[in-house]
Amino acid sequence: MKHFSILALLACIALFSCKKKKDDLVDTPTPAVQQSKLSMKPVFGSANLMLDSVYTMSNGFQIKFTELKAYFSGIQSGGSVMKDVALFNFRETGNLIFQSNQVVANPSSIQFGIGVPSSINHNDPSTFPNTNPLNIAIANDMHWDWNPGYIFFKVEAKVDTIIDGITSCDHNLVYHVGTDSYFTNKTISNLTWAALSSTVNEAWLKIDLKNFFENSAAPIDVKTEFTTHSMMPQQSAITEKARQNFSASISEL
Amino acid sequence: MSRFFIGILSLLVFFLACTKAKVGYDPTPYSLKIPSHFPQMNIPADNPMTEEGVLLGRMLFYEKQLSLDNTISCGSCHAPDAAFADVNQFSQGVNGAIGVRNSMALVNLGWQTSYFWDGRANTLEEQILEPVPNPVEMHLQWKDAVARLKANGLYRNQFYKAFGVVDFDSSHVAKALAQFLRTMISGESKYDVMYKFANNIPLTSSESAIKNSVTSEEWAGFDLFKSLNGADCFHCHNGTLMQVQKFSNNGLDAVFSDLGRGAITNNPNDNGKFKVPTLRNIALSAPYMHDGRFATLDDVIEHYSTGIQHSTTIDPLMEFASQGGVQLDSEQRNQLKAFLLTLTDHNFVTNPDFKPLNP
Numbered sequence: 159m160k161h162f163s164i165l166a167l168l169a170c171i172a173l174f175s176c177k178k179k180k181d182d183l184v185d186t187p188t189p190a191v192q193q194s195k196l197s198m199k200p201v202f203g204s205a206n207l208m209l210d211s212v213y214t215m216s217n218g219f220q221i222k223f224t225e226l227k228a229y230f231s232g233i234q235s236g237g238s239v240m241k242d243v244a245l246f247n248f249r250e251t252g253n254l255i256f257q258s259n260q261v262v263a264n265p266s267s268i269q270f271g272i273g274v275p276s277s278i279n280h281n282d283p284s285t286f287p288n289t290n291p292l293n294i295a296i297a298n299d300m301h302w303d304w305n306p307g308y309i310f311f312k313v314e315a316k317v318d319t320i321i322d323g324i325t326s327c328d329h330n331l332v333y334h335v336g337t338d339s340y341f342t343n344k345t346i347s348n349l350t351w352a353a354l355s356s357t358v359n360e361a362w363l364k365i366d367l368k369n370f371f372e373n374s375a376a377p378i379d380v381k382t383e384f385t386t387h388s389m390m391p392q393q394s395a396i397t398e399k400a401r402q403n404f405s406a407s408i409s410e411l
Numbered sequence: 412m413s414r415f416f417i418g419i420l421s422l423l424v425f426f427l428a429c430t431k432a433k434v435g436y437d438p439t440p441y442s443l444k445i446p447s448h449f450p451q452m453n454i455p456a457d458n459p460m461t462e463e464g465v466l467l468g469r470m471l472f473y474e475k476q477l478s479l480d481n482t483i484s485c486g487s488c489h490a491p492d493a494a495f496a497d498v499n500q501f502s503q504g505v506n507g508a509i510g511v512r513n514s515m516a517l518v519n520l521g522w523q524t525s526y527f528w529d530g531r532a533n534t535l536e537e538q539i540l541e542p543v544p545n546p547v548e549m550h551l552q553w554k555d556a557v558a559r560l561k562a563n564g565l566y567r568n569q570f571y572k573a574f575g576v577v578d579f580d581s582s583h584v585a586k587a588l589a590q591f592l593r594t595m596i597s598g599e600s601k602y603d604v605m606y607k608f609a610n611n612i613p614l615t616s617s618e619s620a621i622k623n624s625v626t627s628e629e630w631a632g633f634d635l636f637k638s639l640n641g642a643d644c645f646h647c648h649n650g651t652l653m654q655v656q657k658f659s660n661n662g663l664d665a666v667f668s669d670l671g672r673g674a675i676t677n678n679p680n681d682n683g684k685f686k687v688p689t690l691r692n693i694a695l696s697a698p699y700m701h702d703g704r705f706a707t708l709d710d711v712i713e714h715y716s717t718g719i720q721h722s723t724t725i726d727p728l729m730e731f732a733s734q735g736g737v738q739l740d741s742e743q744r745n746q747l748k749a750f751l752l753t754l755t756d757h758n759f760v761t762n763p764d765f766k767p768l769n770p
Contacts, residue, residue, distance in 0.1 A: 210680040222681075224727065282612050284450040284651065295450045299655040304420060304637035304645050306610050330727035342746045385730065387639055 165372035183330065191262035195360040196233070196268075197253040198246055199411055200226060204367040205217075209249055211327055216372055219380065220318040222327050223367060228404075229274050229291070230255055235265035235370050245291035245300065257358070262347055265352035265358055268344065272405055273310030276338040280306050302336060305388075309336040310406055317380050321335060332385045334399045340397060341389060342405045362411035369407040376402050412740040432521040436575035438463045443521075448607055449544050449651050458536060458586045460593065461575040466768075468591025470569065471584060476559045478549035479505045481639070485542065485588070488514045491766055494692035495595065500703035502548070509545040515704030516696040518689060518759070521593040524656045528673050528685045528701040535589040540581060553581040559582070591721030597759035598651065601663060602613055605633055605753065606651065625753070632750025638732070640713065642737050642747050646728035647687045653754065658684040659726040662719035663738075665698060671701065673724075683724050692760060694752050708751055712744050716742065 201206040209211070212222045216346045226248040233241040233256070267355040271278075274292065276298055282295035283301050292308070298354075312334050316327035351359045371378045377400040386393040386400060438461035442453060454460055471477065473486045487500040489495040497514035499553040504510065512528050525533055532538035535565040542548040543556050557580055560566040572578040573587055604621045607614055614622060635641035636648075647656055667673075675680035676730070685701045699705040705714065719729060719736045730738045739747060759765075 210678070280611070281611060282448065284448055286450075288451050288453060293450050294650055295453075298651070299646070301650065302645075303610055303650055305607065316723075318726065326723075327721060328721070330725075330730070330732075332727050332730070389639060403412060 188197070190357050192263070193257055193265075193358045194240060194258040194260045194262075194375075195354065195358055196199070196241075196244075196255040196363070197360060198255055198363040198365055198408070199236065199253055200248060201364050201368075203366065207367055209278075212327065213368070215317075215368065218321040219398060220325050220327060221315050221331075221380075222317075223313070223315045223339050225312055225314035226365075226367070226372060227309075228272060231271040231274055233261040233268060233270040236261045237266050240265075240268070243291050245296065246405070253362075255363070257258075264361075266349050267345065267347040269345045271341055271343055272401075272408075273336065273339060273341040276306040279308055279338060279341075305337065307336055307338070309334050310340060310342075311335055313367065313400070313404070317384075318382055319328075327386065329380070331358065331380055332387075333402050334387045335397055335404070337388050340401045342401055344405050344408060346408070346410050363408055364411040365404075366407045366409075370403045371398075373403040373406050378403065423575060426504040436571060439577075441465050441594070443596070444592065445566065445596065446603065448603065448610075448612055449596070449598055450522070452596060454521070454593070455534065455536065458589060460590050463569065464587050464590040465594055466567075467569045467573045467766075469591070470566070470586040470768055471588050472591055476563075477543055477551060477556050479551045483549055486767065488548070489517050491760060492695070493697075494518065494695040494760055494763075496696040498697065500698050504547040504548045505546070508547040512701050513698060513711060514689065515683070516692060517592060518595055518597045518691050519652055520595065522652055525686065529671050530658060532687050535592055536582070536585045539585040539588045539592075539700070543581075543584075553584075557581060557584070558616070562762075595759075595765055597756040599758045600691065600756035602633075602653070602691075602750075603651075603756075605629075606657075607649065610632075626749065628746050628749040629753050632746035632748070633753075635739070635747050636750055642739060643728075643730055643741070644715070644747075647726070648690045653687055653691050654687045654689040657687055659687050659728075660684045660724045661715075662721070662725050662732055663704070663730050665720040665722050667722075669702065677700060683722055684726075690751065691754050692756055694755050704759050708748050710743070712739065712747055715739075716744070 180376060181265045202213040207223065208228070209223050209226070209337060212220050214220055219337065222228065228246045231243045231248065232239060234279040238261050240261045241258055246255050248335065278292065283297055288291040288295065291297065297308060299313065302309060315331040317329045317331055318325055318327045319329055319340060349361045351361045354360045378396070378399055383399070386396045388397045431708045441460040441462050441464070443460060475481045476485045477484060483505055488497045494629045495517035500513060501509045501511065502514045515528065520535055526535065526538040532541065540553070543551055544553060561579070567577070570576060570583055574583050577584060589615070592715065602620060604614065604618045605625060607618065608622050637645040647655055647659055647661070658681065664683065667683040670682045671686040673679060693709065694735060698707060699711050705711050715734070716736045719732045721732055725732055
């Protein structure tokens with residue numbers, strides 16, 4: 159009996175002196191969650207577009223793109239929001255717009271805004287949670303503090319306007335479009351979804367940067383219309399063209 | 412007698428049952444003082460901030476034993492009085508060795524996404540492994556550096572308190588230094604108040620008083636700084652960090668003697684690009700640029716005004732490059748300089764927590 163109680167005591171001590179180990183025991187498998195993934199492929203006419211590579215415009219000018227970024231917001235299907243805000247950053251994160259838990263199963267039609275809605279466009283960019291693409295640490299150079307708000311999209315390129323067979327892209331093109339009045343709503347229909355795995359379905363958009371310049375409704379003359387920072391009223395004409403053409407260049411792949 | 416044995420036995424069981432629970436390793440979480448207009452800082456999961464780790468990092472930052480001949484510490488080239496940079500164009504390493512790059516001001520590093528002028532390190536922990544063995548810096552093998560620290564009871568003790576290790580190595584040194592560097596936050600300059608005001612962020616009463624003390628010349632300089640037709644600086648030096656996270660060619664040279672980012676990526680489109688540096692405490696961190704070529708802010712302003720060199724990789728946001736620069740007149744230059752001086756954060760550079768423990 160005496161020995162028994164000593165043993166019991168020892169066992170108790172051994173168990174209590176190492177409480178921490180308990181935590182390791184919790185290991186329940188997480189159930190598979192269906193996810194939706196939306197991606198966007200930049201193209202130049204019929205060619206795949208890569209940054210820093212040279213393409214030829216219809217007028218013979220040579221062009222290479224150095225930056226392509228855009229905010230998409232309120233991505234939804236029939237009122238169900240699939241993603242509140244996403245940042246497309248071609249150089250840093252490639253084709254991905256967003257991947258998140260499925261809200262609507264493989265919708266053929268989606269709506270979204272290009273840019274950031276005015277209700278949150280002017281918030282302190284430090285106050286969004288760390289993982290939100292509007293947090294300044296992720297937004298980085300997509301936020302203006304001279305004109306507080308986000309840059310909705312950014313196209314930067316270098317162009318060679320002298321058609322002499324020598325490629326020398328040294329004429330800079332900068333289109334930074336933002337401010338509330340340039341927020342654009344966009345609808346995509348005929349979206350097709352493919353199963354990437356048993357849990358992830360993916361759909362693709364494309365953006366044609368040839369059309370960004372050559373859209374017949376509002377062609378951009380790179381010789382004279384080479385920059386905008388959406389300054390009003392001085393840059394309103396070119397900003398409106400850029401807004402319209404950017405939106406018109408996005409479609410289902 | 413048998414009681415005695417039972418006593419011993421239970422003590423043994425107690426210790427063996429949990430060898431991990433050694434006495435003395437019970438680090439205190441460190442709470443970072445992040446200014447309200449800054450974003451949260453991402454701390455790596457494998458290097459949580461602790462009081463003990465930060466203190467160890469501070470000891471190591473000023474530890475000359477980390478250099479071959481015991482003459483140089485991190486603090487030699489990153490001196491508090493120079494906003495944690497170096498007043499010399501090129502820092503002197505051990506035995507008078509000279510590098511080819513200007514020392515960088517260490518500030519708000521926890522928010523950076525790459526380190527060094529060419530961004531060759533992706534994390535602070537990774538970055539810190541370089542200076543000690545670097546022949547033009549501290550020139551000491553890590554195994555020797557660690558052996559020196561292990562010979563010192565004070566360090567053995569502090570490494571144990573910070574990380575619970577006896578057999579520590581360079582990764583622990585890097586972690587401690589990284590923790591210390593993450594505490595070096597600057598967000599209390601006059602500019603911070605101007606930034607908050609411009610971004611409609613509410614000011615405290617003491618901040619309002621500071622705002623009221625901003626001179627018209629400083630405001631004019633701020634306006635120029637962020638004006639497209641003025642100095643056009645804000646594309647790259649912007650926000651609370653006064654820098655965006657990217658590599659850029661700001662038109663210093665038409666031909667590059669230092670390829671910068673291009674030497675790391677081997678992509679000719681990156682040649683001549685360097686990390687956009689912060690402008691915080693810029694008045695204190697002369698000389699300027701990756702090679703310290705400019706001795707004064709006037710020289711820098713002159714560069715952006717009329718000295719821009721064209722090259723294929725020049726940043727498209729150097730928008731007046733084709734005219735050689737933004738062409739500021741002398742009044743505008745004075746205004747811009749007055750604004751740059753508002754970026755000095757006296758509380759930061761004089762903060763006793765960032766100075767040597769035993770000066």
